[in-house]
Amino acid sequence: MFLRDGGPPKAAALDLGLAALVTLDDGEKVDHPRLLKKYGARLAGLQRNLHRKERGSRNREKARQEIARLYALISDVRGDALDRLTTRLVRENQVLVVEDLSVASLVRSPRGKGRRRKAGLNRAILDASWGELLRQLRYKCAWYGRTLVVVNRFFPSTRQCSACGVTGPKLDLAVRGWSCGECGAAHDRDVNAARNLRVEGMRLYELVASTLPPGRAMPSLIRASEVPDVVRTA
Ligand SMILES: [Zn+2]
Numbered sequence: 001m002f003l004r005d006g007g008p009p010k011a012a013a014l015d016l017g018l019a020a021l022v023t024l025d026d027g028e029k030v031d032h033p034r035l036l037k038k039y040g041a042r043l044a045g046l047q048r049n050l051h052r053k054e055r056g057s058r059n060r061e062k063a064r065q066e067i068a069r070l071y072a073l074i075s076d077v078r079g080d081a082l083d084r085l086t087t088r089l090v091r092e093n094q095v096l097v098v099e100d101l102s103v104a105s106l107v108r109s110p111r112g113k114g115r116r117r118k119a120g121l122n123r124a125i126l127d128a129s130w131g132e133l134l135r136q137l138r139y140k141c142a143w144y145g146r147t148l149v150v151v152n153r154f155f156p157s158t159r160q161c162s163a164c165g166v167t168g169p170k171l172d173l174a175v176r177g178w179s180c181g182e183c184g185a186a187h188d189r190d191v192n193a194a195r196n197l198r199v200e201g202m203r204l205y206e207l208v209a210s211t212l213p214p215g216r217a218m219p220s221l222i223r224a225s226e227v228p229d230v231v232r233t234a
Contacts, residue, residue, distance in 0.1 A: 011205075015099070023188075043070055046063065089137070138221060145217065155200055161180040204222055
């Protein structure tokens, strides 16, 4: 690798999930800001209230403003919690590896009657948290001269054993831990995924680093989908 200080860069990989908002490859788990628990019922109530009001009425407008205020509050609380997390991660690491956000489609609606509205809210709040997390990582990496590596979403990070590299069978979302049938390693589902992400992210990082002309700084964003182009034009 071609790094100014010669050593391997400090790096962290983030697995985004439901059980924990973020799981780092060193095993640390960062909880979701408890937004849904705190505000979900109130938001659902306000929305039901809105739909009961007559179209074009003053009361409907008031209900709409109340919802807007609650959304703004949720957004502030979320932003503060994520701000602390992303600042710490960017300060402590030279490279941060994340999965493409479209992986968030892994969030499935719970089955059963009457759960769709809640699932929808749940989903909206989670999506917004992940989106905000990546947005903050992206601009802070640029600001602090760090590199954010976005790994391709088809990378089998969950099913692959981070100890021996064998790809296991598909895991149900409810399965939080598993043992590798090949090497016997016991894995926490999310930590294993984060470790695999780190390996793949660092592979891409080094690929780009190796093609960089001398004196050129590493880009603040590396996308797996764009790496072949970067390599070809370098
Ligand atoms: Zn294994």
